Each structure stands twice: as C-alpha cells, then as structure tokens.
Amino acid sequence: MSMPGSEALLRYVLRLGDTSLVLGQRLGEWAGHAPALEEDLGLANLALDMIGQARLLLSYAGELEGRGRDEDALAFLRDAPEFLNLTLAEQPNGDFAHTIARQFLLDAWQIETYEGLTSSTDTRLAAIAAKALKESRYHYRFSSGWLIRLGDGTQESHDRAQAAVETLWRFTDELFSPDEVDEHMEAAGVSPRLSELQPRWSAHVDEVLREATLRRPTSVRYLWHGKRGVHTEHLGHMLAEMQHLQRTYPGAQW
Amino acid sequence: MVATLQHEASVDERAVWRVLENVMDPEIPVLSIVELGIVRYAHSALDGRLHVGITPTYSGCPATEVIRRAVREALDEGGYGDAVLEEVLSPPWSSDWLSDSGRRKLQAFGIAPPEKPVARPRHLFHLPVVHCPRCGSATTERVSEFGSTPCKAHYRCGSCLEPFDYFKCL
Numbered sequence A: 001m002s003m004p005g006s007e008a009l010l011r012y013v014l015r016l017g018d019t020s021l022v023l024g025q026r027l028g029e030w031a032g033h034a035p036a037l038e039e040d041l042g043l044a045n046l047a048l049d050m051i052g053q054a055r056l057l058l059s060y061a062g063e064l065e066g067r068g069r070d071e072d073a074l075a076f077l078r079d080a081p082e083f084l085n086l087t088l089a090e091q092p093n094g095d096f097a098h099t100i101a102r103q104f105l106l107d108a109w110q111i112e113t114y115e116g117l118t119s120s121t122d123t124r125l126a127a128i129a130a131k132a133l134k135e136s137r138y139h140y141r142f143s144s145g146w147l148i149r150l151g152d153g154t155q156e157s158h159d160r161a162q163a164a165v166e167t168l169w170r171f172t173d174e175l176f177s178p179d180e181v182d183e184h185m186e187a188a189g190v191s192p193r194l195s196e197l198q199p200r201w202s203a204h205v206d207e208v209l210r211e212a213t214l215r216r217p218t219s220v221r222y223l224w225h226g227k228r229g230v231h232t233e234h235l236g237h238m239l240a241e242m243q244h245l246q247r248t249y250p251g252a253q254w
Numbered sequence B: 001m002v003a004t005l006q007h008e009a010s011v012d013e014r015a016v017w018r019v020l021e022n023v024m025d026p027e028i029p030v031l032s033i034v035e036l037g038i039v040r041y042a043h044s045a046l047d048g049r050l051h052v053g054i055t056p057t058y059s060g061c062p063a064t065e066v067i068r069r070a071v072r073e074a075l076d077e078g079g080y081g082d083a084v085l086e087e088v089l090s091p092p093w094s095s096d097w098l099s100d101s102g103r104r105k106l107q108a109f110g111i112a113p114p115e116k117p118v119a120r121p122r123h124l125f126h127l128p129v130v131h132c133p134r135c136g137s138a139t140t141e142r143v144s145e146f147g148s149t150p151c152k153a154h155y156r157c158g159s160c161l162e163p164f165d166y167f168k169c170l
Helices: A004-030 A037-065 A071-076 A096-117 A124-151 A155-169 A178-189 A194-211 A235-248 B004-012 B013-020 B065-075 B100-109
Strands: B040-046 B050-054 B084-085 B140-144 B154-156 B164-168
Touching: A004 A071, A004 A096, A004 A178, A004 A235, A037 A071, A037 A096, A037 A124, A037 B140, A071 A235, A071 B040, A096 A124, A096 A155, A124 A155, A124 A194, A155 B084, A178 B084, B004 B084, B013 B040, B013 B050, B050 B065
Parallel strands: B050 B084
Antiparallel strands: B040 B050, B140 B154, B154 B164
16 A cells, blocks of 8 residues: 555545545525425425534544645635545535435435444544434434435436436446545544445445335446546536635625 | 543532533523533543533534533633533444433423434334424424424424424434
C-alpha cells in the first residue's frame, strides 16, 4: 500500500462528511416544494441532521488535514473534483419517489456504516457514528415507510417508485466496492469491512422492496467513482448554487 | 491524589449546577438544559479549573450554538469566568436522559414527553402509544414524524381534537 495511513484516514472522513453534506443540500432543495407540509418538514429535518453530521465530520477532516481549513472552507471553497461523496448522494431530486428511493438506499447504507464505525479504533469517528446512527435509524423509518406506501400504493405511485429504484440502482455498487482507502481503513480497524456490510444492507433493502411490491433491479456492473472525486455532471451544478454566496462574498456571515 | 481532593474542594459543584439549572432551552423555555440532560458534567479537574461538558441533542440542532453561548454567559456571570466549556459527543444524547421533573414540565407545557424506553431500530410500524398532553387520551395519531424542531414530532388527539407536539424518542 503506497498511500500513507494519515492520507487514507483523511480521505475516508471526507467521503463520509461529503456524502452527508451533499445529501443534506439536495434535501434542502425541497424546502417549500414537497408534496405536503408534513413531508416538507420531514425532508428539511433530514437535511438538518445531514448537515449536522457533515459539520462534525468535516471539522475532523480539517484537523486531520492540518492546513487550517475548517468545516466551512471545506464545504464552500472546494471544487467538485475535491469532493469525495458517493455518486448516489449527488443525484438530482427528481420526483418525490426518486428522493425517497435515494434516501432509503443511503439511510440503509449509513445505518450499516455507522453501526460498524461505533467500534472503530478511531475514537473520534466512533463517537460521531454513535450519534449519527440514532438519527439515521429515525430517517430510515421515514424513507422505508414512504417507499412502501409509494410502491404498494396506486399504479401511478408504484410505477414511479419502481422507475426511481431502477434509475438509482446503478449507483449502489460504489457503496460496497473497496479501493485503496477502504482497504487501508479496514486493515487498521478504523472502518468496518465493506464485504461484511454489503449482505446486511442487501437483506434489509430486499425486505423493504418486497413489502413495497417493488422489483429489485438486476445489478449493473458499472462502477462510479464519486468517492475518488470523479463525479456525474450533477455535482458541479449543485455546488454552484451551494457555494455561490461564499464564493461571491468571501467570509460573509449571518 | 491529594492535589485532586484539594481542587475538588475549591469549587462548590452544587453552586455550579444551580447556575446551570437557570439556563433554559431556547426552543422549550420551560425546560432547563440540566433537565434536558444536555449538561454531562461540571467538576474541577487536575488543572484546577472548572470543566463543564455539554452534549448536542441532535447533530444538526441549531439550538446547540445558542445553548453554548448561554452556558458561557451564565458561567461568566456566576463568577466562573475561567471555566472550560467542552463539547461531549460520547455517549450520544438520549431522550431517556430527560429528568422526571423535565417530563412533567413538558407535559404541562403541552408537549407529550417521550415514551420510555427508546424504541429498537427498524421497528417500522411498531409505534409507541402517545398520550395527549391536554386531555390524556390514548386515541392519538401521528401527523408527521417531524415537527417544529429536530426533537419533536407532530401528533393529533382523536378525543379533544387538539394538535400537539411529541418529544421524539432517540
């Protein structure tokens, strides 16, 4: 392994933090646009938790990096290739079914990841994970409950939910495909083994899809590389909006 | 060891707790941050200074920053200007830490206190019975899993028909 352990840890923490941040920003885009007031509240609350988790993780990443960048500098002053979030998190909101399917797949991933991280050899990550895990479980209740209602609802909601799962499934391989960073973290006991998380994630996802009367899509063997900084075209557009204020008025505060 | 004992004797910890008990939650002003379980410790450490640990309820709770400033101000005004304020993440905050007096005050304020104990994960449709804080009826329905602040969900009473907040179990 050519990568030093400190570099691997920094990248690993950025992956977790950026995934939460990007997903939080996407969820925030729903504010004022959700199908009903209750869902508007729900998505905004999810966004708040995601951004809170991102703050804890990106603050830690800034300390690990040791170049004086805090959570805000990391969030607002990096360009897309420096973001290491999972490709799934940056996918556009689409209709409500797409947002729910994306949330469900990532909630299930976060639960397994955070559960594993609570016994990390990195005590800071373990503490953040224990906190975030409780929130992710609550989110999962919301997203899985909605996926079941949509899938097992009307013909229209079923078709849309199925289409959403089909569209997003291609990004799920990346969740469990280890690369150099993951191997480093697994060997050091920092992160859980992706090969052990995958079957558990899969079983939970299958259970909900069955309940929702949705078909599990066949696996598409195409690997995305958001966690290595290679993104779909959607991230750049999202960052343009998210970073606009800090880029135009550097250091602006409330 | 001797040094520790001397330092411990140098600060009246009960007086510090009384100061902290006067810091109210900005979103639920009838509850102090002590009753909410946000203050984890207040003791003098080996460095001879008072250390106060507070924990966020939710990672994204906007009140966390306001609470930190309020604690700082209360300590300064209470004569503990050199106290060290620390953020504690582990173990994570739980609604189980809400004190009994806190639960009673929530109820009187019109917010249903969390049903104990915290529900197990993935209990999809296994929801607790939440009692209406106004009329006590168990015939209530959940309107939304989320409410006006991160710590609350939105409910409606089927008996007195009043909407109310429920303090989430987490």
